[in-house]
Amino acid sequence: MKVQDIMTTPVFSVAPSTPIGEAAQLMLAHHISGLPVVDASGTLVGVVTEGDFLLRSELGTERKRSPWLQFFLSAGKAADEYVHTHGRRVEDVMTRDVVATTRGATLENVVEMMGRRHIKRLPVVEDGKLVGIIARSDLLKALAQRLTSEPTDAGGDDAVRKAIIAELGRQFWSSNGLVRVEVEGGNVTLSGTIFDERERLAACVVAENAAGVKSVEDQLVCVEPISGVIIMPPPKDPDAQS
Structure with a gap:
């Protein structure tokens, strides 16, 4: 079985400039835990997930360090963390190093990547463009279908x-x-x-x-x-x- 057999398409996605509040509302409305991020040409540029919204100043959950630990933190690292906890756009919090797959990849390959990278979904791309997404829920649906539709006549x-x-x-x-x-x-x-x-x-x-x-x-x-x-x-x- 291949990715193209069970992937979800079309896909809910957001632009890098989308306000994070709007992205969060979209995820809540459609009961999904992550969204691909695409630019104006449809090219996949990132992924934003529930985990990207956990360390936020609005919730008081941003990382707090003691003064002596801050001494060892570079100014660049501190600035990057500030953007992530206070930024207002998806591009401020999204993951840019995206792990993706293709239509023709096997489910074995997908499961191996999900396990190795500790991720719940993989965007499906073709020529750099987003064409679908495959998530753990898609694998669960495929399993349920196979288990409930197996033939009962085995030939004696x-x-x-x-x-x-x-x-x-x-x-x-x-x-x-x-x-x-x-x-x-x-x-x-x-x-x-x-x-x-x-x-x-x-x-x-x-x-x-x-x-x-x-x-x-x-x-x-x-x-x-x-x-x-x-x-x-x-x-x-x-x-x-x-």
Whole structure:
């Protein structure tokens, strides 16, 4: 899946000269936590977020330093901070070093950048122009859609069994094929031996994710490889819904 498949467009944006009060009202009205900043030509020049409004003189939240710490602060740094806490325009508080992405980027790449840079959204640009935005909420919507629209017809019990075995075979933790899979009427039974109790839930998740599965019964036996302690599967709960 690519960025272009789930990005939001058109995008609410502001100009560098927009008053910060107007930008804040726009964010509140549309329940968004950040806005791209574009110039008259549509070129992305910055991003303004809720975090840029936290240190403000109007709130009494600007950074206060003791006199001895101020001694080590350069005049330029102090002036820059003053603009950020007292400035009236978006360009006074916005982040200029913008991390952006493209229409063709993968969601894996987007999530990696969001995590590495600790950001919640990425502007989408094409030839320097803003064409969309992708936020964590867009990823959440895409996930919800996939989880609620997966096909239920997997082609019969044998196809379900083969799909589960194939997925287990792709996983490093799956104990080299010691998990046995039986499927009858879409009801899966997992049996065999595992060597780490955490593999139990992982194997059940594999089965639950296979299209066409109605229920999963855990009959796996865990053998602790060092002590030899045997952990039996949990007792059946007749009222449990898988």
